[in-house]
Amino acid sequence: MKKLTDMSAELDAGSSEKKLIEIDEVTIRFAGDSGDGMQLTGTRFTTASALLGNDIATLPDYPAEIRAPAGTVPGVSGFQVHFSSHEIHTPGDTPDVLVAMNPAALKANLADLPQQAIIITNSDEYTAENFAKAGYTTNPLEDGSLRNYRVIPIPIGRMTAEALAETDLNDKEKDRSKNMFVLGLVCWLFDRPLEPTIRWIEEKFSGKERIIAANIQALKAGYHYGETAELFPVHFKVRKMQLPPGTYRNITGNEALALGMVAVTEITGLKLFLGSYPITPASDILHELAKYKNYNVRTFQAEDEIAAVAAAIGAAYSGNLGLTTTSGPGFSLKLEAINLAVMTELPLVIANIQRGGPSTGLPTKTEQADLLQAVFGRNGESPLVVLAAKSPADCFYKAIEAFRIATKFMTPVVLLSDGFIANSSEPWRLPSEEEIPHFTVNFRTEAEGFKPYLRDEETLARPWVKPGTPGLEHRIGGLEKQHITGMVSYDPENHETMVKLRAEKIRRVANDIPEIKVEGSGKADTLIIGWGGTYGTITDARNTLADEGIAIDQIHLEYLSPFPKNLKQVLENYKNIFVAELNLGQLAFLIQGKFAIKVKQINKVKGQPFKVGELVDAIRKGLSL
Amino acid sequence: MSETATIEKPVYTKKDFSSGVEVRWCPGCGDYSILAAVQKALPEFEHLRENYAFISGIGCSSRFPYYMNTYGFHTIHGRAPAIATGLKIMRPELSVWVITGDGDGLSIGGNHFIHVLRRNVDINILLFNNEIYGLTKGQYSPTSNLGLKTKSTPYGAIDTPLIPARLAAGAGATFIARSADMLAKHLNETLHKANEHKGTSFVEVLQNCYIFNDGAFDPYLEKSVRDDRVIYLEAGKPMIFGKDKDKGIRLNHKTLTLEAVSLSEVAENEILIHDPYHNNTALHFMLASMGYGGDGLPLALGVIRSLQAPIYNDRLAEQETEVIAKKGKGRLTDLLKSGETWEVK
Numbered sequence: 027m028k029k030l031t032d033m034s035a036e037l038d039a040g041s042s043e044k045k046l047i048e049i050d051e052v053t054i055r056f057a058g059d060s061g062d063g064m065q066l067t068g069t070r071f072t073t074a075s076a077l078l079g080n081d082i083a084t085l086p087d088y089p090a091e092i093r094a095p096a097g098t099v100p101g102v103s104g105f106q107v108h109f110s111s112h113e114i115h116t117p118g119d120t121p122d123v124l125v126a127m128n129p130a131a132l133k134a135n136l137a138d139l140p141q142q143a144i145i146i147t148n149s150d151e152y153t154a155e156n157f158a159k160a161g162y163t164t165n166p167l168e169d170g171s172l173r174n175y176r177v178i179p180i181p182i183g184r185m186t187a188e189a190l191a192e193t194d195l196n197d198k199e200k201d202r203s204k205n206m207f208v209l210g211l212v213c214w215l216f217d218r219p220l221e222p223t224i225r226w227i228e229e230k231f232s233g234k235e236r237i238i239a240a241n242i243q244a245l246k247a248g249y250h251y252g253e254t255a256e257l258f259p260v261h262f263k264v265r266k267m268q269l270p271p272g273t274y275r276n277i278t279g280n281e282a283l284a285l286g287m288v289a290v291t292e293i294t295g296l297k298l299f300l301g302s303y304p305i306t307p308a309s310d311i312l313h314e315l316a317k318y319k320n321y322n323v324r325t326f327q328a329e330d331e332i333a334a335v336a337a338a339i340g341a342a343y344s345g346n347l348g349l350t351t352t353s354g355p356g357f358s359l360k361l362e363a364i365n366l367a368v369m370t371e372l373p374l375v376i377a378n379i380q381r382g383g384p385s386t387g388l389p390t391k392t393e394q395a396d397l398l399q400a401v402f403g404r405n406g407e408s409p410l411v412v413l414a415a416k417s418p419a420d421c422f423y424k425a426i427e428a429f430r431i432a433t434k435f436m437t438p439v440v441l442l443s444d445g446f447i448a449n450s451s452e453p454w455r456l457p458s459e460e461e462i463p464h465f466t467v468n469f470r471t472e473a474e475g476f477k478p479y480l481r482d483e484e485t486l487a488r489p490w491v492k493p494g495t496p497g498l499e500h501r502i503g504g505l506e507k508q509h510i511t512g513m514v515s516y517d518p519e520n521h522e523t524m525v526k527l528r529a530e531k532i533r534r535v536a537n538d539i540p541e542i543k544v545e546g547s548g549k550a551d552t553l554i555i556g557w558g559g560t561y562g563t564i565t566d567a568r569n570t571l572a573d574e575g576i577a578i579d580q581i582h583l584e585y586l587s588p589f590p591k592n593l594k595q596v597l598e599n600y601k602n603i604f605v606a607e608l609n610l611g612q613l614a615f616l617i618q619g620k621f622a623i624k625v626k627q628i629n630k631v632k633g634q635p636f637k638v639g640e641l642v643d644a645i646r647k648g649l650s651l
Numbered sequence: 652m653s654e655t656a657t658i659e660k661p662v663y664t665k666k667d668f669s670s671g672v673e674v675r676w677c678p679g680c681g682d683y684s685i686l687a688a689v690q691k692a693l694p695e696f697e698h699l700r701e702n703y704a705f706i707s708g709i710g711c712s713s714r715f716p717y718y719m720n721t722y723g724f725h726t727i728h729g730r731a732p733a734i735a736t737g738l739k740i741m742r743p744e745l746s747v748w749v750i751t752g753d754g755d756g757l758s759i760g761g762n763h764f765i766h767v768l769r770r771n772v773d774i775n776i777l778l779f780n781n782e783i784y785g786l787t788k789g790q791y792s793p794t795s796n797l798g799l800k801t802k803s804t805p806y807g808a809i810d811t812p813l814i815p816a817r818l819a820a821g822a823g824a825t826f827i828a829r830s831a832d833m834l835a836k837h838l839n840e841t842l843h844k845a846n847e848h849k850g851t852s853f854v855e856v857l858q859n860c861y862i863f864n865d866g867a868f869d870p871y872l873e874k875s876v877r878d879d880r881v882i883y884l885e886a887g888k889p890m891i892f893g894k895d896k897d898k899g900i901r902l903n904h905k906t907l908t909l910e911a912v913s914l915s916e917v918a919e920n921e922i923l924i925h926d927p928y929h930n931n932t933a934l935h936f937m938l939a940s941m942g943y944g945g946d947g948l949p950l951a952l953g954v955i956r957s958l959q960a961p962i963y964n965d966r967l968a969e970q971e972t973e974v975i976a977k978k979g980k981g982r983l984t985d986l987l988k989s990g991e992t993w994e995v996k
Contacts, residue, residue, distance in 0.1 A: 321983075
């Protein structure tokens, strides 16, 4: 496989005509001040690459502060994109190219770069003042500290201003276009057409002709600069990947989750109610769904997290789809209300887009440390269903699955996603109508023989009744219910019966979900288990090990409560079991507790996803190889 | 449900609204009278029985839904307004009633209380104010008087109480009324007005807790003093009170305060005329505050404020209609393809 860092000879060669050289994959990280527009540059480059047919995976990384002090390391925002001519599952361990818009961006990212990485940096910003802000005592471009990298300093601000000299833009507006110059330059370097970006600029700034013209001019100036300036003797091409035929789009986890929820309204014919309170990194789901007023979707920005889930419970009680979205600290606030839905056995979906904790923790960083909170975090014996999405596009299907289970079993379902897959993107082949799962929802309307807690024999679900149904007036609430009648009951025998019934109902969900499938040969001695957003990285790690002749098998748990029925049986086939997760061992705890099987843990809590190399090393070490 | 809207309303009696569940409030509790008043009033309203939903929080008052033969949801502490909001947003055709108390609605649920009022969701809130925590056996509440000795304040309460109607006015409530458990007729009329009001109707019901705070409202409501200590506000009528209808409420223009005056000493045109329909927050605020803090004024009963204002659930429906008119009814397949897509052949 040809990578950019193997191209030293080509990059060193002097050449008058700039040859186009084919490579297999590239990882670029765009980094700058929060206000430099690097997220935008990254997304536009991603779209251009996706439209070319590359496989892609992205990782935005931004500070919690919207505008931390300019020029400082905490203010640096990054966007990493990995694109390739073959299937990839991760945003790339190490960037081959770093675009650093100032010294702070260089400083914040340098440690992640491999030797020979290309650093394109805005030399305008290398001033004494900025060195001080970034904590440099000498100019890194001149002090030899970058000798192992291929540094391309470009006065990006000045070049952009020159390119726009003829326009009537003021200096500030000109400076704001410099991310387009960078995008143009990188598009040339990797042979991406400018047309998709131009189309996007025209749409985005529709009606503002001078801004459109200036942005396009800056974009083209960057492209032509790459072509003509003596920066690179060659440029690169990454072929498109062989993909199954269909219509594709690039999608983030939060977008996919929102679309999945819209799908549920079409599948069930019910309206969706989202009660939510803004919280990073879940807010985008609220933003998306708020747009879909013409899709049977009602969104409600509540006064707090508790009101958000409470209103969603009200919506579930009304006979519609009650959803609330949040992240860790907000999830903690909702737990009491979720327990009300456990007791009243109402279908409710709670999407928790996990972030680094505890407390406010790392709002913009990823972590998988809310698993035990989701499974256990309520008073009393309080079983519910926990699902986890494994990739950005999978959020679409898990949204549907969450409501399928919630409405079939009359239970709250927690859908776990995380900051990584919520904001990362991947190409997604749009499902046809037949490929979208279908299910039906039943309401009790027959008054004859109605009892609020008379359960379905198979699922143990109680009937769902819409208020307004004549003859079925009844009362529910958080006090213990009498079996079948639903009347308040303090009877000791009844309480134990009900506790056990609620537990048994959730156990029976295991009859209704797919059995776990082993990926790999199925014959290895070693198994690696993951859950949630780590799927891509673990898969790549397994493939890397296979290339090295080390065969391991892999399972990825998408159902955490209850576990798939055959999990125990699968685990018994392996001598070595690794559990890899972005916490200190929460799934490992559940598995060991439930099956009394010893596992080896691979854990990371740095607010960042695993790197493939980290997993490969940890497995090798664990196997003493 | 829309299909039931065309069904002719049966003739209901009070009994039709009793669930038959044994009522378990303490003997002598004011809640019995309120339950009776609501069960009497509901048959007089326009709604079908199945379209009533009673949503409560936690506390003595919140047991209320169990005794009503309607849809009922006994939820968690303080959150009933939020649950009712979700219900009403999704099912605007229902007649939604929140039953809460001074602890549930104003302490743990204070945040939801002010926000449901400012949004003006079309629901009714009955707050039973007994100025005490009853269910937890007698701690002081956010409406308890300063100095009140309770189990948790053995040396007397030291925090300043809230005046519920005044808080509601501050939160922008469009309907604020006050009545009392023992005033069956007045309570019935107040419930009628709350039901008629479009938007959030907030009714504070002064309720006697016989066990932990007995006689809390006697200084106003005890028969021998009542006529001189309360004023029944009526829209368009001068604010006159007293056993002999010889006292009135006047605005002191210099101090911008209300004062009680003897009609024998001032001209009748100086007496304020009650206008609950005018968006005069300052005056409604003053009326809500009367009788508190030893101001010598009578406690205001009746509808303090009743405004026509945009309603949250109506605006939501309007916005939906507008978006559908502009963009058409959405289809998932189109939505999936929105944004930049590409074909792989």
